[in-house]
Amino acid sequence: NSEGQQYALARSKIADAAQSGLNPAASGNVNIGYNGTQIYNTTNAVIDPAAPSICGVPPGAAYWFSYTAPATGLLSVDTGGSAIPTLLAAFTYTNQLLNYSNLVQLACDNNSDGTGTNTTSFIQFEVTNGENYFIVASGVNGARGVIHINYSLAAGVPPSPPVVSSQPRSLTVGAGTAVALSVTAAGTAPVAYQWWKNNAKIRSATNPTLLLSKPAAADAGTYFVVVTNYSGSVTSTPAQVSVLSNPQVITYPGSLVSIFPGVRGYQYTADSSSDLGSWNQFSSLFPDYGGILWVTNSTTNNNLFVRVHTP
Secondary structure, three states: OOOOOOOOOOEOOHHHHHHOOOOOOOOOOOEOOOEEEEEEEOOOOOEOOOOOOEOOEOOOEOEEEEEEOOOOEEEEEEOOOOOOOEEEEEEEEOOOOOOHHHEEEEEEEEOOOOOOOOOOOEEEEEEOOOOEEEEEEEEHHHOOOEEEEEEEEEEOOOOOOOEEEEOOOOEEEEOOOOEEEEOEEEOOOOOEEEEEEOOEEOOOOOOOEEEEOOOOHHHOEEEEEEEEEOOEEEEOOOEEEEEEOOOEEEEEOOEEEEEEEOOOOOOEEEEEEOOOOOOEEEEEEOOOOOOEEEEEEEOOOOOOEEEEEOO
16 A cells, blocks of 8 residues: 555455454554555455445445545545456445444445546545545456555545536537537536437537537537536536538528538638629638638628639
């Protein structure tokens, strides 16, 4: 372990952990500190069929260890560096610790890193100075091997829920033009993101930015992102994405807006005609971020035709 504790022990059952030197009432050899790492090998750990489930999954060959908080704050625990996929949970207890029925689960994770990305396990929970907590780690689907338990205590820092400071914005995009929806959020780290489209979760869309690499008609819809951390979650305002493959005309009071799909980064020329015979150039145009060219003209001219082309 990284704390210099020579007699820090892990036990394969909660009763052993409570009666061992990890119990602060029996000895000073407890896992204590603001930051540290414990490394265990569950190869020879026994399986206790009565042990409580972790996120609904039996823990299998698990090790328990005790942590006495040196200060009040937010404790973060992860299994980064482990040789196997992990289950991770934290418990406190009510009254005198006699058996599993006294345990109260504070947090759990089934190898999702807290974000659903299936890498390591990550949990956070608030601790009180001098209170004792149990952390249990095991392998997913009965896996056995070396498990790293890394913990970090943010002492005296009250966790803050996530807040979205920059919302995703609605876009009209040309078909095939790569665009991105993005959000900026703040709050106690780590912060997790999950994008949704038309009230359906988008698989693997767990970053602050959502890339639409080649938008097609099927990509049109309403997008939003749910931002989550230990203290709660917040949902962004919805962003409407429209995908344009052919020119369209939008009517506004007193004007018509002709919109053309283009290629971002290229210059275009806009011409007008009243009879489709003779054309007059009236403007140079550059596509916006979505690859769209916008041409506005008055509704008083009912015989105006507009075309856009490369110069």
